[in-house]
Every structure is written in C-alpha cells, then in structure tokens.
Amino acid sequence: MPLQPVSRRSVPDEVFDQVLGEVVSGALGPGEALPSERRLAEVLGVSRPAVREALQRMAQTRLVEVRHGGATTVRDFRRYAGLDLLPSLLVRGGSIDVPVVRSVVEARLLIGPGVAALAAERRDAAHVAQLTATVAAYAGTDDPVERQRHTLAYWDLVVDAADSITFRLLFNSLSAAYEPALPVLASVIGAGESAGAYRVLTAALEEGDPETARAAAERVLRPSTDALLTALNTLDTSRESP
Amino acid sequence: MPLQPVSRRSVPDEVFDQVLGEVVSGALGPGEALPSERRLAEVLGVSRPAVREALQRMAQTRLVEVRHGGATTVRDFRRYAGLDLLPSLLVRGGSIDVPVVRSVVEARLLIGPGVAALAAERRDAAHVAQLTATVAAYAGTDDPVERQRHTLAYWDLVVDAADSITFRLLFNSLSAAYEPALPVLASVIGAGESAGAYRVLTAALEEGDPETARAAAERVLRPSTDALLTALNTLDTSRESP
DNA sequence: TCCCGGATAGTGGTCTGACCACTTGACCAC
DNA sequence: GTGGTCAAGTGGTCAGACCACTATCCGGGA
Numbered sequence: 001m002p003l004q005p006v007s008r009r010s011v012p013d014e015v016f017d018q019v020l021g022e023v024v025s026g027a028l029g030p031g032e033a034l035p036s037e038r039r040l041a042e043v044l045g046v047s048r049p050a051v052r053e054a055l056q057r058m059a060q061t062r063l064v065e066v067r068h069g070g071a072t073t074v075r076d077f078r079r080y081a082g083l084d085l086l087p088s089l090l091v092r093g094g095s096i097d098v099p100v101v102r103s104v105v106e107a108r109l110l111i112g113p114g115v116a117a118l119a120a121e122r123r124d125a126a127h128v129a130q131l132t133a134t135v136a137a138y139a140g141t142d143d144p145v146e147r148q149r150h151t152l153a154y155w156d157l158v159v160d161a162a163d164s165i166t167f168r169l170l171f172n173s174l175s176a177a178y179e180p181a182l183p184v185l186a187s188v189i190g191a192g193e194s195a196g197a198y199r200v201l202t203a204a205l206e207e208g209d210p211e212t213a214r215a216a217a218e219r220v221l222r223p224s225t226d227a228l229l230t231a232l233n234t235l236d237t238s239r240e241s242p
Numbered sequence: 243m244p245l246q247p248v249s250r251r252s253v254p255d256e257v258f259d260q261v262l263g264e265v266v267s268g269a270l271g272p273g274e275a276l277p278s279e280r281r282l283a284e285v286l287g288v289s290r291p292a293v294r295e296a297l298q299r300m301a302q303t304r305l306v307e308v309r310h311g312g313a314t315t316v317r318d319f320r321r322y323a324g325l326d327l328l329p330s331l332l333v334r335g336g337s338i339d340v341p342v343v344r345s346v347v348e349a350r351l352l353i354g355p356g357v358a359a360l361a362a363e364r365r366d367a368a369h370v371a372q373l374t375a376t377v378a379a380y381a382g383t384d385d386p387v388e389r390q391r392h393t394l395a396y397w398d399l400v401v402d403a404a405d406s407i408t409f410r411l412l413f414n415s416l417s418a419a420y421e422p423a424l425p426v427l428a429s430v431i432g433a434g435e436s437a438g439a440y441r442v443l444t445a446a447l448e449e450g451d452p453e454t455a456r457a458a459a460e461r462v463l464r465p466s467t468d469a470l471l472t473a474l475n476t477l478d479t480s481r482e483s484p
Numbered sequence: 485t486c487c488c489g490g491a492t493a494g495t496g497g498t499c500t501g502a503c504c505a506c507t508t509g510a511c512c513a514c
Numbered sequence: 515g516t517g518g519t520c521a522a523g524t525g526g527t528c529a530g531a532c533c534a535c536t537a538t539c540c541g542g543g544a
Contacts, residue, residue, distance in 0.1 A: 008310070008506095010526065012298065036495060047528045049291050052496085053298050056254065060299050061326075068250070068496050069535030078407070082326040082415040084303075089407065103406040106360065114352030164345040165320070165331065170412070173324040252497070278524060289499045294525085310525050311506030 011046050015054035020088060023063050023074055033071035034064065061085060083170070086177040096181055102232050104177060109225045112155070116201065116217035117210035119161035127161040128206045135202055139195035144186040147193070154198065161205065188231045189224045253288050257296035262330060265305050265316055272318040276306065303327060325412070328419040338423055344474050346419060351467045354397070358443065358459035359452035361403035369403040370448045377444055381437035386428040394420070396440065403447065430473045431466045
C-alpha cells in the first residue's frame, strides 16, 4: 500500500471550507449576510482570528464582500469568482459535479488547438526534443493513470512553447482542477487516445505551421473529449432515472 | 472633476501587496525563505495577525508555501499560480506590463471564437434579444471607453449563452484583468472595431451554426487584436531604444 | 406629518501577549 | 553510522481588549 503524507487541516482551512460550501451550494444566496465574525467564532468553537483568516480568503476569492462596520455579505460567485474557484466547484462534497466536468472538457477541446497554434509559431528545438521524449514515455506505458500524467506533461510543454503567461496561468488553473479527478477520468478516456495522434501533433509543432498544429491538436483531443462526454451523459441520465 | 471613492487600504492588504510585489518582481526567487512572521511584523511595524492574514492569502494564491514549524518559502508562480494572479501581473507598480497584455490580447482572440461557437449551439431567444440591444447601445455612442464597456457586456452575454461554468469563470478572471486597463486600451482600439461585425456575429448566433459564429467572432476580434498588437510593438521598441 | 440630527449598538479592523505544535539541527549515546 | 534527545525557532491558535466605522432608531425641529 502506498503511504501518503498525513493531512493536517488547520482551523482556518476548516472554517474556509465550511463557509465556501455554504456559498457554492447555494445555502447562502447572493446578497445574504453572514453571521458576524464573533458569532461565527462562537458557533464554530474557534477564535475570531481564525474566522477572520477564512473570511479574508473568501473575500480574496470574491465570494463574499466584507464592509468595515457593516455585515459581510455573499456575492454571486458565478458572476464574480475567478477560475481558481474551479477545483472547489468540481469536487463539491466528495463527488464530482458532472456539468462542471463537462464544461472543463469542452474548454480543453476549444482552447488546446489555439495554444498549439501559438506554440507552433514560437517553439524551439529544445521544446521539440522534450515533446518527443514525452510521447515516447507515453507510448511506453500501459497504465491509464500514468498515460494521463504524461499527456498533462505534454500539454505543459506545449504551453511552455506557446510562451504566453496568460495561457500558462490558465493551464495551471485547469490542471489544478483536473489533477484530483485524473484517476477517475483516466479509466474513461482509456483507449480513446493514441500515441500516433501525439506524434503527428509533435511533427506539426516541429514543422512550425500554426494551422497544421491546430488541426493536429484537435485530432488529439477529439477522441478523448467524445469519450468523456458520452460517459458523462450516461452518468447524468442514470442518476436522473434510477 | 469626477469624485472617486476614497480607497481605504487595510493593513493586511498593504502587507499582501508588498510581499506579492517582492515575489512577482523576482526580488524573492523560488525556493527562497521569507522572514519569519514575527520578524516581518517587526520590520513592517504591524501586528503578527496582520502579517499572517497576508501570508495565508499568498499561500492561497500558491505564491508561497508555509510549513508549520519550518520557514515560509517562495514558490515558482509561473508554474503554480492560477489565472487570478493575472491582474497583479498586468499592472505591476502603476504601469502595465507589455508582454502580459500581449498574451491577454492573444488569448482573447484564440478563445473568443470557441466561446461563440458554443453559444451558437445553446443560445435562446432571450440571449439574442439582449445581444441585439447591446449592439444598438454600442453603435449609439462615440465615446471609446463607453464602447469598450458595451463590448465587454456583449461578450458577457455570449459567455452566458455558452452555458459553461468554466468559460464563465475564465471570462470573469480575464475581465478582472481587462477592466482596469480598459481606458488605456480603448483609445488604442479606437476605430479598429465596427458595429457591423458585431451585427454579423449576432446574426450568426441567432442562426445557431457554430462554425459561422466562430468565423464571425474571429472577424470581430481580429481588427482590434491587430491594432493592439502593433501598438504594443511600437511601445515595446520605443522603450528599448530611447 | 415629515425630515433631519445625534445617540447607540453592533460590526469589522487591529493590536498585544501568551501558549501550543511542529520542524530543524546539534549533540550524544549506542 | 544509527537512532534518540533536546533546545531553539517557526508557524498555529487563542483570549481579550480597544479603535473605526455603519446601521438604526428616536427625539426635536420644521
């Protein structure tokens, strides 16, 4: 059995997660006022600084608005929250949220080719070498989870080659959401992917033509996207009609 | 003169911004250890809870790693930070960072058409009506800043129509970065845009064909993107050779 | 009757000082 | 070397106090 680092959740972390849960679940709707810091501290049995830390982090995520002298109110996270909220929405309460995963998978398909096109314009020899090595590593294993880790590494390199800080941060945010769900998704994607498509994409990137790379990236992403979406659909309907 | 709300920066906000500046400017490189909380509190002349709040927010942004009992160390923000960091990178120290803006503008051009395609599949009559109204408002004003605000509102509606939580949060993050720079960018974009292109896009969305919408979105975004990129290039070179 | 003004209670903002829990590194015994 | 012990320094948490600000209510003046 693989040993894992013991998780030690701090008090403010715990408070943060609880309040965040109330907000994203809709138990506390936009405009509603939270209990006062003192009251929250009392109810949760923790000190006020602990509550403060949690609420300030909530404010930074634009989930609540705190006003000096006034009450702290809930904001509409769909309208104001940033992409960093995605992981919290994805795995709410232990299980994954199907519509959220669907949108992430769609976004991957829509954004990936664009990044590949940028990368084709700006890659250098070192990038190509690393990409080639990663494809080889991908082709060299049969473990689905391991293969998915290599695809993540591959796209990480593509983003590097694209040399865009915006896409880099975007990729980081999506990865942070993707990573925890990776074991679950790996089995679904399964045979949907092939090393061949990645080799074609790598060749296109080496070639340096943006449109070729864009098309190749689409051919890489399409099969696993379709596999995931159909799997999500059956998941959805099976839950709706038990 | 237009009155503005007085800005009341809290102590933890100030600390956060200072430490963040040190990190994103590279003054504190990845792996380096921050001074201890007590030391920071002493140096900055504030209390430890204030420092703590700031550092916890830094940790949430994945800019630093705090370890109980050990030192707090700087992480590589390019590798780990999420898209919510973008505004901080964009306007570092009062002036805007040209390469960062460039990447945002590129991303806009690469992502926009994809969102439009999604929106074409999922829009309903209410969306189309609102889009039409927004185009009319856009065409009805000559003030560049006002026009850009309508543009933002238009894309906000497109994202709504696309019905994707991922793109919604992504749009929120990009907007948060875009908004402060809007007055500056508005003058550059200037005549690059036309209500006509937006009308075509709206018609394509109403029609419901993804590929038509994608192409129309590209035609909407291309001119202003080109205008911005060339403006950024001259800005760049003029700064390099004074 | 209406409206304005100040009292007041309750909120978030900040500080102090203390103690606990953990990591690190040095030192020591085996 | 290996493992155990200990001290110093770090972050984690708490309690209580006071300040700054807002919302609300209520009484007096128009």
